[in-house]
Amino acid sequence: MSTSTRNNLILDITIFAAFLAIASPKLTGNTIHEWLSLALAAAIVVHLLFHWKWIIALSKNFFQKLFHLSRLNYIVNILLFIMMTASMFSGLLISKSILETLGIHLDVGQNWKMLHNLTSDLSVILLGVHFALHFKWLLSTLKRYLITPAIQLFQRPRAGALVVEPIRIKKEY
Amino acid sequence: MNTILKVLIILFVGVLVAGSFYLAVENTNLFSNIEGNSMQEGKGQRSEGASSGRGERNGGEHHDEGISLSEGLPQMGRSLAKISGITLIVLAIQFVFSRLKKLKAPKALAV
Numbered sequence: 001m002s003t004s005t006r007n008n009l010i011l012d013i014t015i016f017a018a019f020l021a022i023a024s025p026k027l028t029g030n031t032i033h034e035w036l037s038l039a040l041a042a043a044i045v046v047h048l049l050f051h052w053k054w055i056i057a058l059s060k061n062f063f064q065k066l067f068h069l070s071r072l073n074y075i076v077n078i079l080l081f082i083m084m085t086a087s088m089f090s091g092l093l094i095s096k097s098i099l100e101t102l103g104i105h106l107d108v109g110q111n112w113k114m115l116h117n118l119t120s121d122l123s124v125i126l127l128g129v130h131f132a133l134h135f136k137w138l139l140s141t142l143k144r145y146l147i148t149p150a151i152q153l154f155q156r157p158r159a160g161a162l163v164v165e166p167i168r169i170k171k172e173y
Numbered sequence: 174m175n176t177i178l179k180v181l182i183i184l185f186v187g188v189l190v191a192g193s194f195y196l197a198v199e200n201t202n203l204f205s206n207i208e209g210n211s212m213q214e215g216k217g218q219r220s221e222g223a224s225s226g227r228g229e230r231n232g233g234e235h236h237d238e239g240i241s242l243s244e245g246l247p248q249m250g251r252s253l254a255k256i257s258g259i260t261l262i263v264l265a266i267q268f269v270f271s272r273l274k275k276l277k278a279p280k281a282l283a284v
Binding site: 020021023024025026027028029045048049052081082085086089090109111112115124125127128129131132133135 | 176184186240242246256262
């Protein structure tokens with residue numbers, strides 16, 4: 001899948017915004033909370049596709065440079081994937097809207113609700129770590145694609161500065 | 174590698190993780206203690222007793238917890254604060270480690 005830094009940034013900001021909305025079900029209501037989580041799962045799959053080469057490369061060479069920051073990053077990412085999968089799966093099992101729409105009826109115990117709360121809280125913590133480990137990239141990319149263009153937009157050309165203007169040249173034969 | 178194949182691999186890993194959690198919850202007592210505690214804590218709050226928390230749906234009544242800005246915005250703020258706090262802690266740890274590395278580096282050169 002072809003990817004660019006800008007696309008990565010847009011996807012990451014979207015995922016983060018969706019995560020924040022999902023983490024506050026009282027703000028969105030239960031129905032949006034459930035359906036947005038399903039959409040987030042799809043967005044995470046795309047996020048993983050964007051970073052597929054990195055995942056494969058690190059999976060192959062994990063033990064070659066064991067004490068490297070990328071290895072910590074890899075472990076955090078795996079834990080985050082596990083926690084988010086567990087959170088979404090348990091959420092799906094206790095969901096009121098999605099399963100009702102699909103016409104599925106499940107009788108599951110209260111422990112799934114507990115698991116959902118536990119894995120959601122752990123996901124928030126791991127997302128914080130994931131965010132911190134990519135902080136430099138995020139900062140430089142935000143500066144490149146958001147902050148600098150925004151500053152340039154409001155910046156006036158200085159008085160006396162050279163301005164390039166197009167001119168028409170008449171061809172005379 | 175084909176994109177569809179990659180998606181299938183990701184979904185397969187997701188199913189494996191979900192399946193493992195399902196087996197762990199349904200076939201072990203891993204979460205039964207948590208369940209017991211939560212039942213005691215939530216006895217006064219929940220009227221459905223030991224049922225699964227799905228009584229609303231079982232009864233055919235659709236119960237959507239209401240949207241509340243006054244409760245929802247602080248909840249979102251708390252999540253944001255948690256993520257920011259953890260990020261700051263990790264960045265601080267990284268900063269300390271990089272400082273320690275820099276302090277060690279000149280000594281190594283001198284030797």
